[in-house]
Amino acid sequence: MRSHREERVMTDSVSRPHIEPGKLFIGGEWAEAFAKGRRDITDPSTGQVITTVAEADAADVDAAVAAGRKAFGTWSQTSGRERARILHRVADVIRRREDELVAVESVDVGKPVSLCRAVDVATAAEIYEYYSGLAQTIQGATRHIPIPSHAYTRREPLGVVGAITPFNFPLILSSSKIAPALAAGNVMVHKPAEDTPLSALLMAEILAEAGVPDGVLNVVTGDGAVAGEALLRHPGIDKIAFTGSTKIGRYAAATAGEGLKPVTMELGGNAAQIVFEDADLDKAIGSAIKAFVFNTGQFCMGGPRLLVHRPLYDTVLEILAGAVAGVPVGDPFDPATVVGPMAAERHLAKVEEYVRIAKEQGGRIVTGGERLDLGGGYYYQPTVIAGLSDDSPVVQEEIFGPVLTVQPFDTEEEAVAMANGTPYGLAAGLQTTDLARAHRVAARLEAGIVWVNDWAMLDPAIPFGGVKQSGYGREYGPEVLESYTKVKSVVIAL
Known part of the structure; x- marks a missing residue:
């Protein structure tokens, strides 16, 4: 979220969009939920239902994780340079489709269109742009040790990341997880907030348009107690990236911890x-x-x-x-x-x-x-x-x-x-x-x-995150890449 910008003067108007009912995005395909459930989405400025989205359950999460696991083998071996090219194209498509994103984020969350344009959409583009640059810099180091050997470290992706994001900054807070995770060679299953999922679905379309391969990003909309719970507990999820309230974060960390999943928690504040x-x-x-x-x-x-x-x-x-x-x-x-x-x-x-x-x-x-x-x-x-x-x-x-x-x-x-x-x-x-x-x-x-x-x-280059009851781990900056990679040591006898 950034607000320290000169305000851009709007010379055009953005109208409330007509939004088709949303489906799940799994393995590069749009699909109805297995149970055929739907959820109403309301415009906060009128209190009126504007569309519906699919209501995922554990079976849908299982399908999304399987699609991610299938895509991980190829995406993790894609060069950092190629991942950088694709993520940079994502930023380009975001800017080209700016008006659509402004309208969708505004009608979904109730944000003023001027804020959506100058902050949410502009920041999302900058996040993908920033991590496209860092995608080529992820590397290990040679270690000089007294043992007669050649020793070095490798930074490797974790695997399938489960991202759970809140209602207040859907576009920015999903981008701040998806971009670095993909830059590091991971794939993702994203569960957006149940009330504000619309930009997540549009971004799935945008990432596909930019050339992100099928299964690298999967989006499951639905209730946190059902789809979110399934994501936290799924044995095929290798890491949880969570942003939300301290109360729910405490539960999410404990639940993921049962499976010894690494987690990052960006929680509440009262500054x-x-x-x-x-x-x-x-x-x-x-x-x-x-x-x-x-x-x-x-x-x-x-x-x-x-x-x-x-x-x-x-x-x-x-x-x-x-x-x-x-x-x-x-x-x-x-x-x-x-x-x-x-x-x-x-x-x-x-x-x-x-x-x-x-x-x-x-x-x-x-x-x-x-x-x-x-x-x-x-x-x-x-x-x-x-x-x-x-x-x-x-x-x-x-x-x-x-x-x-x-x-x-x-x-x-x-x-x-x-x-x-x-x-x-x-x-x-x-x-x-x-x-x-x-x-x-x-x-x-x-x-x-x-x-x-x-x-x-x-700015995407400045890390932020919490202490005390505000969580742990960092978003933004090169620091966040540490949360999306694991270190492997290789020691070769000479």
């Missing part, structure tokens, strides 16, 4: 952004707003907690009240919209419940705090809450919606303790013009990525 007394206040306020309204707050690396040096506290609240109230909320297909709906009714209900708790605990609603009635969609006002204590669940837990809590602090030591004072550790940020402080505080924040004087500065 704090610290505003020190020397911060550039205009930049700090802009960063704070972006950190909690980006993707309607459905962002594991969002910044729903703002910690402000006490002398600035009242001023910051006053500025936020006016600025946040003016953020455009509405139809995702209106290019002027910044905040769209929540992705599903249950996510909206969760936000409402947290705001209710905040009010019960004496929290002051600075702005927002209400559901919006816009065309039957799942809209909620961007909301700023002051006056909550550190132990409030609204502060401690991941809300995953457009809600910002603001708390004062008096010292740097207190600010760091407050920022680190939740079970999560995915992202963190600070606002300061003091370079020494920036380095000092960044080193003390318990997070996989720390941003200074902005938020969500991401």
